[in-house]
Amino acid sequence: MAGVLLAGLLAPASLGAGALSNQVSDAVQGISATLATNEQPRVTTVTDSAGHPIATLYDQFRLPVTIDQISPAMKAAIVSIEDRRFYDEGGVDVKGMIRAALHDTSGSGSQQGGSSITQQYVKNYLINVVDRDDKVAQAADRADTIARKLREAKLAAQLGQSMSKDDILSGYLNVVEFTGNIYGIGAAAQAYFHTTTDKLNVQQSALLAGMVNNPNTYNPYAHPERALQRRNTVIDAMVTNRTLDPKDAQIAKASPLGVVGDSPEIPSSSCLGSAPDAGFFCQYAVIYLMEAGMSLDQIKTGGYTIRTTMDPGVSQTVKNAVDTNVPPTQDGVANTFAVVRPGKTGHDVLAMVSNRSYGTDVSKGETSTNIVSEPSNVFGSGSSYKIFTAAAAMQAGKAGLDTRIPNPGSQCFTPPNANRYTSCYPVKNDGTYADPISLRDGLATSPNVAFVNLETQVGMPAVVDMARRLGLRKTLTYSDGGREPITDPKNPLSKDEQYNEPQSKFFQDKLSFTLGDSPVSTLEMANVSATLMSGGMWCPPNPIASVTDAAGKPVNVKHEACEQVVPTGLANTLMVGLSQDTKTGTSAQSARAANWNHADIGKTGTTNESESVAFVGGVDDYAVSSMVFADGPHPQEICPGNPVHLGNCGNGAFGGTVAAPPFYRAFSQILGSRPDIPIPPADPTYLNAR
Template identity: 30%
Template structure:
């Protein structure tokens, strides 16, 4: 072993010596170069460079991409009647033709950025070499042509942003491709329409509006030089924040124009002395007639474009939507009009102009939620000291007060036959509140949820004439708690029919009905009919609408009612075309899915007619004069935090919600806070306008007439024959006495089911005299200050009752207008969550 080790080391040493011989020879040749070796080395350097450039070509934009960019066009969103609703642009930019841009801009641009623009083919070799020499000597300079800058603007991700040799080579390759496909004028036009100018202004048109409040075609020499000077560094030469630098840079541009013959020396001498004058105003994209709808559509369309390999911002898609621009305008007007009126009431109730003087305690809660308060606490101040500091800031207090007390409203209308959305208003003002309350805000629906309870009962075979005794209701809950729903009046101990229970929105009757059909069945039916995204807590108080939902879900579910039990998913788009009009996708109406038996749906529609003919929503007819076959339901939640109303018609279903982003804020009025007076006027105004414009046919009726079967038909004929055969001679009698009830107060409760059906048989102003022993359902008028709220009692451990004062709609309006003599919403329940139920919350930001 000892002899083997030295031999192994000797062999290893010999092998290393032989391996190092080529390296040693190469080093020797480098130290002693020959002419032949130098020639090979010189030839290898450009060859390697060419290989490197060729290797980068696949990583630059393709010819197809550049050709597509030449005809770039954003998606256009059109209404069903052909009106432009929106354009989906990647940035705030308005494209203008080169002929519509001031020649001063073109002259300043070419003189400053690329004076040999018309001589080169994308790369200025002399300027590039000069820039390279200055950069190597420590004085870094840019050598990009206008075409190279355009390449960088169009394809920042493909080319890159780092100042490296690779980026410059990619930039040059792309510039050559652009020059091959674009004319010089097209390059200038594309460049001027894509270059950024700060403040979300892209392109020369938006820059001209932002900094000088004029169009690009009206820019003079000084203004053109100012904007051109910004191209070297938008922030550094920003005329708003750095006017001195911007002035110097402007004069440099003017000097360049003199150098290349675009401006005379005399004109330069005069112009250079003038001050920098700007007229700055940020430019915002116009919201369009349906901004919240467009906002939701953009999300859906972006997903569709990704799946089908289309570019939303450049492929020129034409999207034809279901929105009717005329109905959309009517909906916007109705929301604005009612929202402004309610805002005046809120300002008065809260003392908004005095910093919420009418709600100091709640204001302090709001102030504790501000970043200013948290910063004061982080600084070591006590609660009182921090609150005192933020309360002393009047501007902060006023801003918080105005934000919290700003009334919000939303509206949605759709065709129940095919699910097509016809109008969508997500807030009072998109520019102030872009949050979409139609699809994003979840609020308690209150009594607008009651029709689902009655639908479940009718599905189980209940009849509108079936009765429940109006008595105190106590429903045991899990954990030993008890739910005690109440109405605004005391229990009458009389029988009330289901028809009257829904028409006058009686909470105790609905609660007993819920106990009969079961919360699980009601929740399942509501989901099947359209409330499919929000969670429904299957507890007894669900009958009074304690689980928060969206307006879109509720209108969709009411569409199922209007469609006689057939559910159709809401749709926004009918078809998508390319820029040449070729249809890429068509979305035909989906056949309705029968989620509620047609017989039960017919019965429910018939009962809901009474809501608007003599019940809580009767001002739809008396005040707004809505004609035809309509039905609906009002809704008000606990403390008047939310007001709802949804109206159904065979062609159109429309719903509205009114409230505040923060559910702790209300209108603080037992009159205006009710759905019959806050949300109903929006729907009433809309339907009134739509019917007058003939956009809704008031002659169409719901197909609720039941066709008699063979046995019923023949039995009826036989009965008529016997009555005719054995009828006694008619005696002369006086005409029956009828009374006109100007307030449309129907005699309410009856002692039996047959009497109840008779007493409420008429839905017109003429109705039989009530029996003396049967007092009317609506109680005596209440003072203008409001109604006496029934106090809902609960258990000591915090279980919550149902609704405290009926529907929140008083028996008589405090100050009714001449058109508002209908019986107010006396039975509308206000929903309170109980233990285990969803709380009343707003999902708005």
């Protein structure tokens, strides 16, 4: 501690000994324990269900290594240039600190360092770990003050007694910065040389060791001549320190810098760097974990391995299908698609894709909004919402699958809670239908009048609540304007119920609900199918298979509990009603064109102006939702064709003709020739009104 004491003696007289002692003690308290654990921000890896990486998440790109994983050349280089007495001194370089202290107080002008590697480890740990989110504290960590230097010296002395030299050296090499967002020797070896730390040769080690002193000044891309000169200085220091033969040094000094490319190569730090079929899934997984209690900083610095439920085969096949249907750069048209696996104990998400990719380059058709999981289809999914009306009517006993429902060609309905000034709600069918029509045939052919008629009998609260129960948990918390309700009184939209109320409240008196003209989530509609296919058991759409920490220990993830939201008999009977859509219903023609002949369920939807069309259904153990909707600033009618496009085509797109084909294309490949899982039989309880 002689150097520390001398530094204190050389402090300006105006800084009292008591004040200096208090500053140092206050700063040191609690930091020693943190340093001893050597916990540093790490890279979190997100994988698909097979364990293949789909994204890296980090605040600092760091790949920690042990001392045994660092090449002898790298260890020799850093010790030779930064602290050649490292293995002989305590935590503080007494000789160096005395020399620097005497020199800096002599009035000669220039300042000298005196820090050991242990002290540098302390300083870098404070800057890059403890205070990484606090600019003011980082400035104090760099300040050229006696108090700061004494704090470092005291911490270094403590570390010298509690940690081995090898642990200190590896801790130091793991924490230092190498320009940009590259931290630690493991990340630097990969970014600069596409290698690992155990394979670093003399010239590579010398370059990296030389950068530690000033990463920006000795950046080999920005300042190659300075970097070369600094590298060679390190090589000479290795000779002086007798860790490198002079002949080998000459060979190393004659070699080029050898860095890769035009800049260091590091992976994306977020889900924006994921493959086109994985970005939305990755982002949804991160949000899911945050809602389960993990902070974003915890996720990005914890070094976790997040294994998702994403099925790489299903995901890529579905992605190819939607890209074929609507090209990624198609102006103003999005095709989103979600796949969920039904189950009594959980609903695992298998795929979340779109013709758009998750990104920021609009010219490539990318979007930074998760248009698969969020209620981003602001135009709605059309008649697929008739599922909710049918389920509510069956539960209330107002109708069964064979119940015949009044179905005139048009009708004007009195809205709920109407008064004498309330106008009736006009509804007409798009085509010719039987009158009355059975609920079974109505689900297949989708007449509007019959379902609004049924909605009036059941009551809006029951229908809206059924939508929530079956799966629209987040969708119904959004306003009819397609965003979270606006409550800020300064916003003029806060006075408009279309924008200031959640849909769960807004639609309590609006019969248009069953026609699906409100914002909706593609993922949640797929989960509606999963609820029915699970015998009426709702579970949250889960993207997480497992999470393990940096040490490989499992991390518990909280999941919402599954709920039996409708009786199994009702769910099975409703599926029987939905099983005719691809056989005799609204998507049958497209199914035949695709040679589709599987036992499945389906319900299509088309909005009034064809700004959105949908197919919601499932086959075997896959629940699906495909939605094609206008997503640009100037929405228009969606027109069928090759490709699907915006326009004024007179007869616009329909759910059966535009949203269903990607389903047939993808699942014809996914299912292959495997035997179908049959649709469960109907429960006689739900065949007729009670």
